[in-house]
Amino acid sequence: MLIDTHCHLDFKDFDDDFEAVLKRSRDSGIKFIINVGSSLEGTDRSVKIARENEFIYAAIGIHPHEADKVSEDDLKIFAEFINKPKVVAIGEIGLDYYKNISSRENQKKLFIGLLETAKAVKLPLIIHNRDSNEDTIGILKDIMGESVRGVMHCFSGDEAFLKICLDMGFFISFTCNITYKNAARLREIVKLVPMDRLLLETDAPFLAPQNFRGKRNEPMHVRYAAEEVAKIKGIDFDEVAKVTAENATGLFKLPKC
Numbered sequence: 001m002l003i004d005t006h007c008h009l010d011f012k013d014f015d016d017d018f019e020a021v022l023k024r025s026r027d028s029g030i031k032f033i034i035n036v037g038s039s040l041e042g043t044d045r046s047v048k049i050a051r052e053n054e055f056i057y058a059a060i061g062i063h064p065h066e067a068d069k070v071s072e073d074d075l076k077i078f079a080e081f082i083n084k085p086k087v088v089a090i091g092e093i094g095l096d097y098y099k100n101i102s103s104r105e106n107q108k109k110l111f112i113g114l115l116e117t118a119k120a121v122k123l124p125l126i127i128h129n130r131d132s133n134e135d136t137i138g139i140l141k142d143i144m145g146e147s148v149r150g151v152m153h154c155f156s157g158d159e160a161f162l163k164i165c166l167d168m169g170f171f172i173s174f175t176c177n178i179t180y181k182n183a184a185r186l187r188e189i190v191k192l193v194p195m196d197r198l199l200l201e202t203d204a205p206f207l208a209p210q211n212f213r214g215k216r217n218e219p220m221h222v223r224y225a226a227e228e229v230a231k232i233k234g235i236d237f238d239e240v241a242k243v244t245a246e247n248a249t250g251l252f253k254l255p256k257c
């Protein structure tokens, strides 16, 4: 039994075969999916997908790439989604200084605005951080304090950053990119994450596993991430599935598996 804690089924990549993707997910043993909003529209669709599908839950967020387009009014609209049914997390939110699609100033402003909104509610955070370790942690500590309930999604940092995240209480989530031939450094990081802090995700439609590279990813492929973790840590696949599902269930308060 597996949980895909981060995917984007609201993207148009899934328009043609949405139901078939869900069926394959269920048939392959996916217990729950968390569909992660990454824009205001995506958040709206995420909540709708969760409402219509029993095994899917919603995270609500606005991705840093959107920051240049977001207005004060959008933040007010965003806040209204918090109390919708099956919303289990705020995310993905954060900073992305790798692609810099929006200006750093606007990214920080958006991140701060969303955290201010998140602070009042008891939902865990799903953080997107790329090449922005220092500002991400600085802003999180400023607003949320020294310890945070949440997950660093698609972890890409080094050992020192991992320690900072673990010390703050973060869960660490890996995608199928740990299966890539050139991901030796990332696999070393996987080794260092305690099992009781580890989560799995696909980030579908992105980051298809090694044997499917260049193709669209989908939730059933989360098993490749689990297999890789089992290999790296030298433990059974079933143990990885069980512990990561328990971690996800605890963090996002999903029904007990």
Ligand SMILES: [Zn+2]
Pocket: 006, 007, 008, 036, 038, 092, 203
């Ligand atoms: Zn994502």
